[in-house]
Amino acid sequence: MGGLSKKAYQLEKIRGLHELPYLTLDGGNLLFKQERLSPGLLRQAKIAAEGIVDSYNLMGYDAVAVGRYDLAAGLSFLQEQAAGSKFTWLSANLVNKSDEKPLFSPSVIQKAGNLSVGIIGLTEYDGSLRSLENDAAVLLPWQKVLPELVADLEAKCDLIILLSNNNPKQNEEIAESFSNIHIIIQSTPHSRNIAPQLKNNSLLAKTGKQGKYLGWMLVSWYKSKTWGRAGAVKDLALKKQELDGIIGRISRIERRENEEELAKNSSYQKLVSTRERLLSEIIFLENELYDLREEGQAPSTFENQFVALDINLPDQPDVEKIVSAVKQKVNQEGRNQAAVTSQTSSGSELMTEELVFAGWLVCAECHKAQTEFWQRTDHASAYQSLVGQDQQFNLDCLPCHVTAEYKEIKISDDETALLSLPTKLQQIGCEVCHGPGKNHAASLEASAISRKPDIAICLRCHTSERDEKFNFDNDIEKIACPAGRRSNE
Numbered sequence: 001m002g003g004l005s006k007k008a009y010q011l012e013k014i015r016g017l018h019e020l021p022y023l024t025l026d027g028g029n030l031l032f033k034q035e036r037l038s039p040g041l042l043r044q045a046k047i048a049a050e051g052i053v054d055s056y057n058l059m060g061y062d063a064v065a066v067g068r069y070d071l072a073a074g075l076s077f078l079q080e081q082a083a084g085s086k087f088t089w090l091s092a093n094l095v096n097k098s099d100e101k102p103l104f105s106p107s108v109i110q111k112a113g114n115l116s117v118g119i120i121g122l123t124e125y126d127g128s129l130r131s132l133e134n135d136a137a138v139l140l141p142w143q144k145v146l147p148e149l150v151a152d153l154e155a156k157c158d159l160i161i162l163l164s165n166n167n168p169k170q171n172e173e174i175a176e177s178f179s180n181i182h183i184i185i186q187s188t189p190h191s192r193n194i195a196p197q198l199k200n201n202s203l204l205a206k207t208g209k210q211g212k213y214l215g216w217m218l219v220s221w222y223k224s225k226t227w228g229r230a231g232a233v234k235d236l237a238l239k240k241q242e243l244d245g246i247i248g249r250i251s252r253i254e255r256r257e258n259e260e261e262l263a264k265n266s267s268y269q270k271l272v273s274t275r276e277r278l279l280s281e282i283i284f285l286e287n288e289l290y291d292l293r294e295e296g297q298a299p300s301t302f303e304n305q306f307v308a309l310d311i312n313l314p315d316q317p318d319v320e321k322i323v324s325a326v327k328q329k330v331n332q333e334g335r336n337q338a339a340v341t342s343q344t345s346s347g348s349e350l351m352t353e354e355l356v357f358a359g360w361l362v363c364a365e366c367h368k369a370q371t372e373f374w375q376r377t378d379h380a381s382a383y384q385s386l387v388g389q390d391q392q393f394n395l396d397c398l399p400c401h402v403t404a405e406y407k408e409i410k411i412s413d414d415e416t417a418l419l420s421l422p423t424k425l426q427q428i429g430c431e432v433c434h435g436p437g438k439n440h441a442a443s444l445e446a447s448a449i450s451r452k453p454d455i456a457i458c459l460r461c462h463t464s465e466r467d468e469k470f471n472f473d474n475d476i477e478k479i480a481c482p483a484g485r486r487s488n489e
């Protein structure tokens with residue numbers, strides 16, 4: 001959610017670079033990070049999802065595929081969001097159980113300059129969809145819906161784009177089966193940026209998960225409707241690059257030597273003849289491409305770039321406004337939830353001896369030097385940082401700003417437990433790095449506590465998204481507690 005204002009900023013910037021018509025598309029899995037969310041998490045996540053739709057409206061998106069995760073709050077929630085969206089939600093294969101009629105638009109035709117672009121959406125199909133259990137909806141395999149749809153669009157459109165929430169293997173199969181789907185934008189989670197790859201006549205493109213990057217593609221689309229023989233275009237670019245280098249080297253030698261010396265310099269002579277050869281090859285290739293273009297057979301071309309949505313980028317002010325309003329709303333929801341949980345048994349249980357973590361005050365009794373050191377680190381005030389932003393009830397923030405988890409050990413499987421933690425756990429305490437220490441505090445056995453935290457512990461919170469510059473070897477120096485006498489010695 002936080003990255004949206006950066007995304008909006010980058011979008012405006014990219015659009016400003018070219019005086020060209022553009023489409024803004026998303027492959028889906030937009031609203032939620034998982035397919036299944038616990039009811040407590042879902043209440044906050046739905047508020048954030050509404051904010052995402054508002055932001056996409058402002059950013060002027062054209063179409064978004066319905067991803068599997070977009071259904072995490074159920075079908076009717078997504079239908080409500082679609083009703084308030086200025087862009088089209090697309091799914092050709094999410095259909096009504098009884099009559100197999102699509103529940104969202106299967107496709108849409110958009111104008112980009114003088115091109116008619118057909119855009120299709122697909123929701124990941126793997127035979128079942130748990131979040132739809134209670135809804136009158138089913139998913140169909142792409143084999144069943146695409147042939148007719150693509151044939152219909154082909155007659156009306158110059159270019160066909162598929163926004164696919166399917167997995168990469170299925171997308172490759174689709175590319176092999178339809179040479180008239182020209183671009184496939186993928187949205188499967190857990191993967192990195194993938195530079196567009198040509199399969200059959202489809203460019204398969206994918207931007208890394210969860211809004212860390214914005215991918216853009218500059219497409220020159222010719223009548224051939226094919227990317228085939230793109231090699232010629234690449235050759236041309238490479239030869240031009242080589243020529244630039246040669247010209248540079250020639251002029252450096254020419255500045256150094258007089259004509260007599262040049263005449264005797266054999267490597268100079270060699271460079272000059274390479275220059276001549278490259279020049280004629282470039283002219284030949286350019287003519288070839290020109291002719292093909294005239295005949296409507298030139299391969300279409302693209303340039304592609306991934307733009308990082310860096311934390312240090314400026315925010316687009318209108319989207320930033322939406323984001324901060326949503327964060328306040330989420331926090332208020334969390335505050336209400338906390339008021340409820342603290343009255344129920346699960347809330348008060350947390351306050352009892354059952355708690356897995358002892359809390360830093362217990363450790364402080366015997367480890368004075370380390371405690372004093374730790375209190376000066378930002379870990380000790382991490383929860384206060386949330387309070388400072390009025391975000392201490394946001395379940396999207398809490399897991400990384402409190403003492404509630406160590407490796408696989410969690411304070412509770414119910415995330416809402418984080419809303420009513422006792423104050424002694426409202427910081428990144430000793431046990432986040434050293435593990436639960438109740439047994440150790442009772443037995444004083446060194447073996448009952450872990451001395452040095454490993455990198456995996458830090459990376460749970462110091463993710464590339466939150467702390468791009470994290471460097472274990474350097475950063476552990478900054479927070480490693482000093483050796484020191486224990487007060488019980």
Ligand code: HEC
Nearest residue numbers: 358362363366430431434437441444445446449450451488
């Ligand atoms: C009652 C005193 C006492 C309390 C309370 C206590 N410790 Fe210790 N701690 C010790 C002693 C004594 C040792 C040294 C044990 C040894 O060297 O055999 C020790 C050792 C350690 C070590 C080093 C282990 C090693 O392998 O060298 C760590 C880390 C540690 N404690 C963390 C904690 C944390 C975290 C807490 C709070 C959950 C805590 N301690 C609570 C007395 C205490």
Ligand code: HEC
Nearest residue numbers: 377378379381382385400401453457458461475476478479
């Ligand atoms: C539970 C999440 C969490 C874990 C685990 C964690 N950190 Fe942090 N760390 C944070 C947060 C949050 C902050 C910023 C706190 C603030 O400013 O409010 C931070 C701040 C820091 C800082 C800057 C603090 C300063 O005082 O200079 C360093 C360095 C750091 N962490 C290193 C580490 C290392 C090394 C590890 C692993 C041994 C680690 N952290 C484990 C969440 C975590």
Ligand code: HEC
Nearest residue numbers: 385386389391394396397398399400460461462463466467
């Ligand atoms: C995945 C773990 C994680 C989550 C989730 C997370 N944070 Fe943090 N946060 C960190 C880490 C790590 C740092 C320290 C970064 C650094 O040292 O550069 C940090 C630092 C901070 C800081 C202090 C530094 C600053 O930027 O001023 C604030 C405030 C903060 N986070 C607020 C939030 C809020 C609000 C949320 C929820 C919307 C949130 N965090 C969610 C890990 C997290």
Ligand code: HEC
Nearest residue numbers: 363367370371374429430433451452479480481482483484
């Ligand atoms: C962000 C992670 C982190 C937190 C939080 C943290 N420590 Fe440590 N602690 C370390 C690291 C790293 C070392 C150094 C281990 C090594 O190099 O062997 C260390 C070392 C220690 C040692 C062994 C010191 C010795 O004699 O060499 C003790 C005891 C200890 N910590 C206690 C605490 C206590 C008590 C707290 C809370 C008040 C705390 N730690 C909080 C990371 C942490």
